[in-house]
Amino acid sequence: MSTQQATLLPATSAPGLRVPRVDRRRQYARRARMSDLLVTLLWASGAAATALYLAYGGLADWTSTAGVVTGLGIIAGLVGTDFVLVMLLLAARVPIIDRTVGHDRAIATHRRLGKPALYLLLAHGLLLLVGYGMSAGIDPIAEIEAMLALPDMPLAFVAMGLFIAVVVTSLVAVRRKFSYEGWHLIHLLSYAAVIFAVPHQFSNGGVLAAGTWQQVYWIALYVTALSAIVVCRFVTPIVSTLRHQITVSGTETLSPGVVSIHLRGRNLRRLRSEGGQFLIWRFWTGKTWYHSHPISLSAMPSDSHVRITVRDLGAGSQRIGRVPAGTRVSMEGPYGLFSDVARTSPRLAIIAAGIGVTPARTLLESSPLTPGEATILLRAGDRDEMYLWDEIEQIAAAKDATLYRSVGHRGAGVSSWLAAEDAARGVSLQSIFPKLMHSDLYLCGPSAWLDAVEAEARSLGVPEHHIHAERLDW
Template identity: 40%
Template sequence: MTTTSIARPAAPAAPAAARPAPRWWADAGGAVAWVSLLAVTALWVANRGLQDAAGSWPDATTSLGRLTGLLASDLLLLQVLLMARVPLMERAFGQDRLARWHRWTGFTSFHLMVAHIVLITIGYAGAAHVDVPGELWDLVVDYPGMLLATAGTAALVMVVVTSMKRARRRLRYESWHLLHLYAYLGVGLALPHQIWTGTDFVNSPWSRAYWWTLYAAAAGAVIVYRLGVPAGRNWRHRLVVDRIVPEGPGLTSVYLRGRDLDRLPARAGQFFQWRFLDGPGWSRAHPYSLSATPHTGVLRITVKDLGDGSARVASLRPGTRALIEGPYGKLTGEHYRGGPVVMLACGIGVTPLLALLGELRYAPGQATLVYRARSEAEVAFRDEIDWLARQRGVRVVYLTGPRAREASWLPASAAAWTDAQALRRLVPHIAAADVYLCGPDAWTAAASAAARAAGASPEHIHTEQFAW
């Protein structure tokens, strides 16, 4: 393995630690979401929603259809905001929580949208004394904006179907990510019909003000943070591949250079979405964490060959242009209080933790790295880790071998201990430490549970799963 002083700074080169996002940011974000749903319901009530719901069965059905449609629209726009990469929301919640809420609001919005279509069609058919299929056809063909809404609904159905667990297991992340972008087309086509025909939009200036504001916020966030900011950063920094370094079996590091990288607002522990302009397939984004501190004038990512897009990384050539979106994630040093710090890594999950070890301002003897791998051959960055042990006093524990038991973070050699007992033996001071974890989902869950059982405070256990 080749290592350089760029990947191994002799002292933390990071700027002074950023202050953590205030806790009230998350509380305020959740409150805004609930207030938006209450506002939609209040506007429905103000527009005779309750009176109509207490009337004849066609009026009641139509009124409930209006309410489910309004709630579906509100959640759909909130869903767009959740994944618009707004920095304040990223810092307050983290990518994994935003992704979970995005998925929940997406499925809930879809179910409400289906209820809206069914209830409105039945209500209109009852009022007109016609059959339901005929009324549905008339709604789609004759009402303004409904053909667009039908096309938008079809796009959203495709996104929902490909977001189900069974479908996601069959799709590459890159393909799923590309298909998921059709959600923006679905939102853009499905919602405008209420501008032209929606009772709660046409008859109420307050409703129009609310919906136009929400539309503008969602569209503005996407334009600024999903398009404008990445375009500006790529134009400014102009990243290119500097060199490719094999790190071990199926493991490759990519070093990248660019302009003004000291002004790229990246921190150790974060990840970018990467696109390498090396030929067909460049449009598919790949999420890779920084594997070295980003404050050295060079960026480094390390990729494990899992097939598909990741296998192409080893064949990249120096000079290949790279496009980035990010940085994303809150597994950063902003949570570090100073004093003891414990890093629990499994497999390729060592990469963001290695970057953090290069950035955090700990004293010699205060940092411990526990590195879990299936075999000695799969231990990556051994030279670099040994350098950190010599130069910065990092205590390193390697745990290799097959898994001890189901749902355990330990190897078979430690099977005599419980997960928590082993962690207390390996890191006696864990209760006083900041604990950072990164690895496969099941392993991280087991290691996090062990850290809590060993006495670590939940608020000082830091992890962020890559969720999609």
């Protein structure tokens, strides 16, 4: 589907190409079991917090209405805090979580837990004010002053305010009003909130009394969460950065607002990145050092060279597109399951739009493919958005893959993610990928566009675990 019509590129074979067989079903079953275990542990942690509280005398205070209200407030606080620590673990980029569910799904779960955790913590504060007020015979507002006089309680109120700020700014409608850099800075307050909340748990009420399994549980949970953050977010990236010594070797403008950044370093193959994965990059210049950017590789690394391609989507990405040669670069990763590792089916289907071609290109480049195994559709609103298409064409031809194009503004109806003219001619997901039900479908592009592709795939009955999506948002 070029600008006006479908265009099937001629296929060529790679003589002597030998592709190793991979037991994809066994790989998927192993990941599914681990994923189920992680989900079970997530919910079990909240149940354990409640059970331990009740086991160590919590029910003894439930002898009056005030005691019941206070007890419910304590449970809400324990489960809410447990969820917050689980959220921190999900966002810590722990390797086992990333390899099992992928960074995107881990962050999606992290976001879904945000509002329940906040509601539980708000309920914790409100129920304790009411319960303590009923016991003391004063109204909840007056009880605030009494609570602030307790050791470490002012810090707990500060922590609550920080949690509210983090969750509110994470709501989609609110998040869109911030730049990525501003939102990320506010989100770092969640670490401060946890630190401020810790003291009152151990100094007030005797809930986490010394010598109990309850105290052991909470200390272990805090140590696990904070250790994961320190090791995975700080120590490992620093070691990797020092090992590979990456600097900018030059930039290349592909079209207005789109730049490839060429990087050089040492032993870059030891990054062990899979095609389709991304890294978190930080460029050490006066205007870019204070924020990092998740960017996919746009070419697989050699020992000394790697490339990323960025589109100007805001002030931050605009600045990194102009970094001078010689700029030092630090990185975290690689991350994500948008790679051949996640495949479960004998065939490969790839659809990429706009700058989403970058992970699609490296996925195609690194995947071991038999002739005819892969089909790719590249989507662009106009010819200025055909980034790296010539490279993808060459890789597709070398791997005997089928390649289509769809260029033009979106149409309406079921296939609204296609160019309007293609959709009007009856082109659809099923016509492009006739063996879709036996394929893994990899999608990368803007969220609204990607949602439309996913909706059509699901309407055709494509299993959820066959769909692998990489959204170009934050």
